[in-house]
Amino acid sequence: MDRAYIRAIDRCVIAAxxxxxxxxxxxxxxxxxxxxxxxxxxxxxxxxxxxxxxxSQWLEAIRRPNPGDYGGLRDFRxxxxxxxxxQNSRFWxxxxxxxxxxPYLQKPAAPCSTHPATTDTFDVLRHEYDIFGQHLxxxxxxxxxxxxxxxxxxxFLNQPEQQKHHEINRIAGLLLRMRGTMVAPxxxxxxxxxxxxxxxxxxxxxxxxxxxxxxxARMWSWASxxxxxxxxxxxxxLCFKQRESTSGKILVPDGRxxxxxxxxxxxxxx
Amino acid sequence: xSGTTRSSRRLPGPxxxxxxxxxxxxxxxxxxxxxxxxxxxxxxxxxxxNADWTNSGSVFPKPEWTTRKPSNPISHTKNQKVEIEVDFDxxxxxxxxxxxxxxxxxxxxRLFFSASKQKFKGGLVTVSVxxxxxxxxxxxxxxxDIQWRVTTVADGAFDVGSSSGHTIYVTWDTPISxxxxxxxxxxxxxxxxxxxxxxxxxxxxxxxxxxxPEDANQPVSSNISPHWIVNDLMRQVKGYELxxxxxxxxxxxxxxxxxxxxxxxxxxDYLSYSAECQAIVRFYRAVIxxxxxxxxxxxxAVYARPDVDNGNTVLEDDMxxxxxxxxxxxxxxxxxxxxxxxxxxxxxxxxxxxxxFDGNRRGRIPGIGLNTFEACLKFTFPEPQSGATPExxxxxxxxxxxxxxxxxxxxxxxxxxxxxVWYSFVLGQPGEYLVKVEEIVARYR
Numbered sequence: 001m002d003r004a005y006i007r008a009i010d011r012c013v014i015a016a017x018x019x020x021x022x023x024x025x026x027x028x029x030x031x032x033x034x035x036x037x038x039x040x041x042x043x044x045x046x047x048x049x050x051x052x053x054x055x056s057q058w059l060e061a062i063r064r065p066n067p068g069d070y071g072g073l074r075d076f077r078x079x080x081x082x083x084x085x086x087q088n089s090r091f092w093x094x095x096x097x098x099x100x101x102x103p104y105l106q107k108p109a110a111p112c113s114t115h116p117a118t119t120d121t122f123d124v125l126r127h128e129y130d131i132f133g134q135h136l137x138x139x140x141x142x143x144x145x146x147x148x149x150x151x152x153x154x155x156f157l158n159q160p161e162q163q164k165h166h167e168i169n170r171i172a173g174l175l176l177r178m179r180g181t182m183v184a185p186x187x188x189x190x191x192x193x194x195x196x197x198x199x200x201x202x203x204x205x206x207x208x209x210x211x212x213x214x215x216x217a218r219m220w221s222w223a224s225x226x227x228x229x230x231x232x233x234x235x236x237x238l239c240f241k242q243r244e245s246t247s248g249k250i251l252v253p254d255g256r257x258x259x260x261x262x263x264x265x266x267x268x269x270x
Numbered sequence: 271x272s273g274t275t276r277s278s279r280r281l282p283g284p285x286x287x288x289x290x291x292x293x294x295x296x297x298x299x300x301x302x303x304x305x306x307x308x309x310x311x312x313x314x315x316x317x318x319x320n321a322d323w324t325n326s327g328s329v330f331p332k333p334e335w336t337t338r339k340p341s342n343p344i345s346h347t348k349n350q351k352v353e354i355e356v357d358f359d360x361x362x363x364x365x366x367x368x369x370x371x372x373x374x375x376x377x378x379x380r381l382f383f384s385a386s387k388q389k390f391k392g393g394l395v396t397v398s399v400x401x402x403x404x405x406x407x408x409x410x411x412x413x414x415d416i417q418w419r420v421t422t423v424a425d426g427a428f429d430v431g432s433s434s435g436h437t438i439y440v441t442w443d444t445p446i447s448x449x450x451x452x453x454x455x456x457x458x459x460x461x462x463x464x465x466x467x468x469x470x471x472x473x474x475x476x477x478x479x480x481x482x483p484e485d486a487n488q489p490v491s492s493n494i495s496p497h498w499i500v501n502d503l504m505r506q507v508k509g510y511e512l513x514x515x516x517x518x519x520x521x522x523x524x525x526x527x528x529x530x531x532x533x534x535x536x537x538x539d540y541l542s543y544s545a546e547c548q549a550i551v552r553f554y555r556a557v558i559x560x561x562x563x564x565x566x567x568x569x570x571a572v573y574a575r576p577d578v579d580n581g582n583t584v585l586e587d588d589m590x591x592x593x594x595x596x597x598x599x600x601x602x603x604x605x606x607x608x609x610x611x612x613x614x615x616x617x618x619x620x621x622x623x624x625x626x627f628d629g630n631r632r633g634r635i636p637g638i639g640l641n642t643f644e645a646c647l648k649f650t651f652p653e654p655q656s657g658a659t660p661e662x663x664x665x666x667x668x669x670x671x672x673x674x675x676x677x678x679x680x681x682x683x684x685x686x687x688x689x690x691v692w693y694s695f696v697l698g699q700p701g702e703y704l705v706k707v708e709e710i711v712a713r714y715r
Contacts, residue, residue, distance in 0.1 A: 049609055050695030054703075061700040083516035091520045120700050183528045185594045187548065187569065188450055217629075217695075217703065218611060220598060246526055246589075247512055247546045248571065248596060250613065250640040254630045256701035264513040266631035 051215035054252075055207075055227065055238070061255065062139050062146055063231075064121045070113040073125070079114070081261030088241075088258075089125055089140055095222065096145055096239040101175040103127035103138050110138075114259065122255035132174050142258035143216075147175060148236040157203060157230070164202045168228060168235065172196070176237060182223035183244040192223040204230050207238075216240045217252045299365040299390060299425040304418050306357035307433040308333035310398070312344035313444055315455045323532025325454025333357075335433045343437035345445060345460055347562065348408055352401040352438075354383060356418065357394055358430065365392035368424035372397050378414030378436070379406065390422055405440050409468040409561055411461070412438040439464045443562030449590065451533025452556035462538055463560035467499060474498035496558070496565040496651045497666055503554045504647065505674025511544035518543055525549060547645040547670030548589065555647065565651035570667070571595035571643035572683040574690050574712060576603075576612050581690035581712030584680045589645070596643025603692060610692035610708050613640040618688045618715070619707045626696055629703035640693070640705065644686050646670060646677075689713045 076082035093102050103110045110129035117123045127138040135150040149171060156167060172178055176194070184190035194210040202208070207229035214225040219242055227238040243251070253263035309332075319327030333355075335341035346352060356372070370390045374383035383399040405412075415434040421427040441464065445455045471494050511525040518524035518540045527534040527549040534552035537545050545553070548569055555567040569589045573596040574581040587595040603610040616639035619625060631637025647668040654660045667677040669686070677683050690711040698704035 053695065053697050057697060057700060084514070087514060087516040087520050091514070117701070122700060183526070185598065186590050186592060187528075187552075188590070189528075215611075220594075243526065244528070245598060245642065246548050246645070247510075248641050248643040248645050249512055250629060250642065251512065252629055252703035254632065254701040262632070263630070266637060267512040269509040269511070
């Protein structure tokens with residue numbers, strides 16, 4: 001399917017979902033340890049717009065390179081800031097993936113390749129491997145991890161919606177830590193649980209979220225939001241590498257300068 | 271009858287019964303040895319984990335010292351007398367009772383223990399002794415032996431030997447286990463805290479000319495304000511850090527230090543790589559509380575809100591008691607179909623709104639830093655009574671990672687920022703994070 005067409009659908013569906021969601025309650029899936037699962041009612045999705053634009057731009061930039069644009073990576077030291085890239089990638093992989101699906105825990109080791117940024121693409125680290133009978137492509141930038149289940153979904157998309165929900169949740173649960181611990185704004189550990197809020201109909205080009213209200217650039221934590229969607233007949237999940245905002249600084253590092261480390265220079269003390 | 275021996279020898283002369291007189295002959299004490307030493311005035315809170323920074327291990331058991339075993343360390347409040355219970359093995363087992371004085375001399379400080387008119391007889395004798403003088407008014411680590419001497423009325427004096435290998439961590443007061451990831455009193459933490467605070471007292475003492483002039487090695491910490499200690503500690507980290515450093519193992523979660531390996535305590539091994547302000551504050555708060563340093567230490571988020579006095583009233587949140595701190599708790603503002611978000615800027619946005627900046631601070635558009643609050647240590651000493659207002663000058667704000675920047679009120683803290691603004695997101699080129707300053711709500715510089 002034509003990429004521009006997919007992008008257009010993506011945006012239209014997001015807009016449509018926004019309209020549909022008016023008057024609909026959205027779950028904030030952060031559990032209060034004292035009260036169990038706590039549901040907070042949100043009625044204003046206006047904050048979505050900047051976040052949705054940013055996410056769409058990120059996804060487009062990640063998907064822009066062709067497979068042939070990737071080159072194999074044998075050792076992170078091949079990258080200018082390789083030690084930091086490796087630590088960063090391992091840290092977030094441990095955070096988001098179940099142990100079984102963690103690209104760094106695969107045996108044999110999952111092949112790794114890189115795509116160096118251009119003016120309209122990012123530095124992307126790619127792991128490709130099979131797990132649970134699925135072929136995964138894990139594309140990682142300094143801001144996100146995009147997990148694509150590389151298996152066409154033609155039959156899946158014809159299933160009843162409930163069946164789709166069940167299947168998406170099942171696969172997400174196999175691959176990702178759908179519940180765990182985060183650092184709450186009070187600086188204490190607190191449990192989180194991701195639960196997708198699905199649109200009425202799931203189809204190609206659609207994206208859904210655990211908390212579409214959150215702006216990925218401003219949200220408190222990586223646990224505040226996780227997205228999923230269907231793109232090119234493939235199921236994908238999108239995790240945001242947003243450290244808990246305990247510094248008071250808003251950090252959105254430049255995805256074009258992950259491998260050379262220059263993306264961090266902006267956040268060093270003067 | 272214990273301690274006497276019935277003689278079979280018949281003494282001359284008549285007995286009351288007309289028979290022989292049997293008398294008891296005194297058995298002299300031939301040896302006295304300390305076999306157990308138990309400290310009675312210590313805190314008995316410290317666990318034996320000296321291997322890593324985790325809050326693990328078991329509280330050191332008592333007695334601290336037994337024969338042929340190294341002594342367990344203790345923590346003890348400074349400027350207080352030390353009370354010890356010593357078990358002596360008195361030989362022979364049937365030695366007759368006598369009265370004696372016990373003296374102990376600590377080799378590691380000017381500490382003398384004494385107890386007079388104690389009963390000694392064969393077997394195990396327990397004596398409670400107390401130091402004749404208090405520990406020095408100093409936070410420090412003391413290590414060494416205590417030489418014991420028992421002088422009996424009937425059997426003379428005995429140099430009974432030493433109890434060896436004692437370690438006393440002399441603290442300001444009873445250790446306080448802070449909340450959160452740094453909770454717990456362990457030997458490794460105590461060792462570090464005593465060193466850091468002890469050095470800070472000396473440093474602050476010299477700096478403030480409060481050392482006892484006749485003996486520069488004995489600063490009197492009562493003359494030292496906890497503020498000076500906090501100030502000295504906080505200036506040890508020259509700058510904050512927002513970016514993980516690959517030289518710090520990932521499990522420690524640099525620079526935030528939210529880990530299960532001891533939280534911010536683990537940054538002790540990586541101080542040169544600095545940390546986030548809140549982590550620096552958590553670390554030094556844990557340090558001073560480990561040795562019972564008085565004062566209220568809070569991790570504060572200082573900020574202003576557009577909807578509170580147009581940003582002209584400076585606000586603060588105790589981060590550990592708020593569900594959302596700073597501008598994280600301020601909802602975006604809808605203007606038509608657009609969404610404005612509040613932020614504190616660390617650069618001058620110019621005189622008029624409308625300018626576009628890059629939140630990444632690099633590239634083709636001028637950069638700017640967006641903030642939701644400034645994190646700092648709010649330290650209050652003396653602590654006011656519950657609900658009361660602190661004394662003038664009792665509260666200071668120490669910004670983490672600024673090399674010792676101290677401010678006496680939050681109105682000065684907010685001046686680290688240029689302005690409070692509403693901004694909107696502008697989609698730029700991939701990699702940019704562009705924001706447009708829509709309204710300048712308040713200026714601080």
